[in-house]
Amino acid sequence: MELRQLIYFNEVAKNEHVTKAADELHVAQSAISRQISLLEAELGVTLFLREGRNVRLTSIGKIFLEHVEKILNEVEKTKEKVEDYLNPEKGVIRLGFSTGLSVHTFTMVFTQFRELHPKLHFQLLQGTTPYLMDLMEKGEIDIAFVAPVPTDHPIVKGDIFFTEKMLLLLPEHHELAHLKTIRINQLEQERFVTFRSGLPIREMIFKACQKAGFVPTIAFEGEDMDTIKGLVSAGIGIAILPELALSYNVPKDVVAVELNGSEFFRPVGVITPKKRELAPSEQLLYKFLKSFYDRLYRFQM
Template sequence: MELRQIYYFIKVAEMEHVSHAAAELHVAQSAVSRQISNLEQELGVSLFFREGRNIRLTPVGRIFLDHVKIAIVELDKAKQEVFEYLNPETGTIRLGFPTSLAAKTLPTVISAFRKEHPQIGFQLRQGTVNELSDAVVQGHIDLAFVSPVPANKKDLKGHIFFTEKVLALLPVSHPLADQSQLRLNQLRHDPFVVFRHGYILRDLIMKSCQQVGFTPRIAFEGEDVDTIKGLVSAGLGVSMLPEITLHDLPDRENVSIEIIEPNVTRTVGIIIPQNRELAPSEKVFFGFLKEFYDTLDRFGQ
């Protein structure tokens, strides 16, 4: 079995068309067909159903595809790590992040890091905490910013950089907008604007409200912080957002207020794989992050 056969097989499986796959690979169609045929002969099974010019995977072909994709990811990772061991300052870091850290945390950190290590690049991937956790475990990304930092995950190591408060967000027209603090129970009759299902911040809001005796009435759902802020400023409900997302409100139509009962906080940090060692450039970045946040903590920023 040759790597070339595997690459050809994956491309044909993705495109379900031999000639289109050949064009993408910049090789003759006959070469692709021959390599697929040789692979099937070696394995002793048919990997594709042939339907005129189109083809599709057989059940065993789909099983084979799932496994070889993982193998290719690991091979590509191995080549990258060998290259980075020769020069750790020229690697590419595949970094994940959630929407709540996109506006301030991520740009601040990457900007500071690139000043010291300008040759190291980034490939960024946004997602929910669960999506990012799975991506790190499966090797699709190298490490990820997350909040909250998961504990007791068998395949992941979590490192907390700081803990922040989660504040109430109200439109300026709200009767409680002039308060310096409030109890969450005071919002029990208000409609809430929350993140959609799958976002940890939604779960945090629901559990916090239930902790003080009510289930919030969901008026609207969103997928990013700016959407939540906009819906609140339009007077469509109240919400709860992490403090770091509220440092620079884009307008004067919302107010953020500290919640004193219950005390709602979240951890912010990074997750790395438990089952494999970080590549050199990733170690450089991880070491930078620890020093960066240690410095901020010492100076109380």
């Protein structure tokens, strides 16, 4: 089995067409067909079903594709690591952000890091924490900002940088808007504007409400913080959001109120892979982040 066979197979699977794959790879169609045939002969299985000019994966072909994608990702990752070792001050750092964290709040971090390492660039990926862990396991990212931070996981190592307070966002004319602090059981009759099911903030709200003896009424669920803020301003409902997310783009006609309870704090930090070392460029970022938040924490104290 040769690397080029895996590359050809992956491209044909992606395009579901041999000619298109040949065009993408700038090789002859006959060369791709021959290498696919050799690969199938070596494996003893049929990887593609031919349907006129198109092809589609067989059931075993789909399973094989999953492993091929991991192999090719590792090959690319290996090439990048070699390039990093040759010059750790150049390249792209693929950084994840869990949904419910605002990239906007980390601009100061990125600005200061880029001043120190101007030739390093970021590729940012956002998704749920399980999604980011899956990318990390596949080698597609090596560092991800998450909240809350998993501290006992077989695949990733978690580092907590700071603890973030969650605040209640209300329209300014709401009957509770004048209070300094609010208990969750005071919100039983309210309608919540929040994140979709499965995201940490949504789960935190449900657990807190259930602990208080009620199930929250959901008026809207989504993924965008600015949309949630706007809907609170429009009177659609109330929201519980991270304090840092309320430092920007907050409508003038809403107010933030503190919530009673330890459940309205969450750890924020990064996850990194347990089973492999970070590339030199990623180590630069990791050490910078640890130092940055250590200094910030001491300043706040």
